[in-house]
Amino acid sequence: MSAHHTLYVQSTGGDYEVHIGRQLLAEVGKRVQAVCKDVTSALLVVDESLLAFSYADTVEASLKAGGMPTVRTVVARGEASKSLATADTLYTRCVEAGLDRKSVVLALGGGVVGDLAGFVAATYMRGVRFVQIPTTLLAHDASIGGKVAINLPQGKNLVGAFHPPCIVLYDVETLRTLPARERSSGLAEAIKHGVIWSESFFSWLEEHMDSLVDGDLDATEEMLFTSCAIKAEIVSKDETEQGVRAFLNFGHTVAHAIEALAYGQFAHGEAVAIGMMTECLISVSLGRCDETVLHRLRTLLKAAHLPQHIPPSFDVDALIAAMRRDKKATRQQLAFVLPTRIGNVELYPDVEETRVATALRARRLTQ
């Protein structure tokens, strides 16, 4: 077996391991057989972009080498695939492939394929087992914690479930082929983990951002281990978002509104970067954090080559209407996770609309 790091996640559906390292794709078959007892067959859901490389062939060969009947299905790249229509085509593939209740669905790709395939796994025959094989930097966040979902035209992730994987197998060598823009997008979720949970991790990111942006694999692996450890710790404490898990939504009230108004215009991490800046501004305006937090965040996002501004084409009223449909909202109040300092955030369930509008306009005007 290859040398790598292992993290452990507690889940009511069964604790699971997160493996982070190299040459893990060739081990998928035996590692899945080890945790998915009596598995009968597999559906391997693959992001279209990966067909340019040998990743899916390696995973499929390793599953078949263990004697597991495996059917591969390819999903078009991009956020539009996180839809009920694509889920429908996957249900058909499940039936055609003869998947039964002892089968397993594997997601090979980024957060889009992970969320979509996980949603299908959560609902086909009322739930079959699920394995995450993330291939983007951002998917370090998406593959841990069991949130699976599809989007509606009205909002991100509005239909979904908590369906934890049996195992996460994160082969960092797949990141060598990730475009620079997607690398930066993934760094946004790591920066988020620093802001909400760990000042020392945020400082580490400040020191190493240039190497991370350049795609240095050693630095990336170290960063992923810490960022995944933070995510694993939080979801182990609060799997279904009754409390502390909501902190992982820092930046997302604004991000999800931006994404819903123009699916695909921004990568998820880009929208989160804009969202973190806007929400930090709201926090400053409430007197909950000082300008130094905003300054450090702005500087780090810039070093990560991430956007920070809302294009003028986005209407403030439409953004606020979308935020009222956010899953953190009760009675359509505007709910935000706001930083008090680097390493600490609090949930604000009801921020007044004028304050939110002012912050949104400030982020637009500084174009």
Ligand SMILES: NC(=O)c1ccc[n+]([C@@H]2O[C@H](COP(=O)([O-])OP(=O)(O)OC[C@H]3O[C@@H](n4cnc5c(N)ncnc54)[C@H](O)[C@@H]3O)[C@@H](O)[C@H]2O)c1
């Ligand atoms: N479930 C969760 O907890 C959670 C957490 C964060 C984000 N998400 C969701 O994840 C999605 C975003 O995920 P993402 O940023 O990974 O986007 P993505 O899945 O769309 O992947 C980004 C791009 O990279 C390509 N790609 C993937 N792996 C590659 C590789 N190794 N080499 C070359 N190209 C590759 C894809 O084809 C795509 O074009 C959003 O829908 C977001 O809502 C979910």
Ligand SMILES: O=C(O)C(=O)C[C@@H](O)[C@H](O)[C@H](O)COP(=O)(O)O
């Ligand atoms: O795991 C979580 O919890 C998160 O909030 C992680 C986020 O990065 C992710 O984008 C998640 O999908 C957002 O959750 P949602 O419940 O607001 O859809």
Ligand SMILES: [Zn+2]
């Ligand atoms: Zn996110």
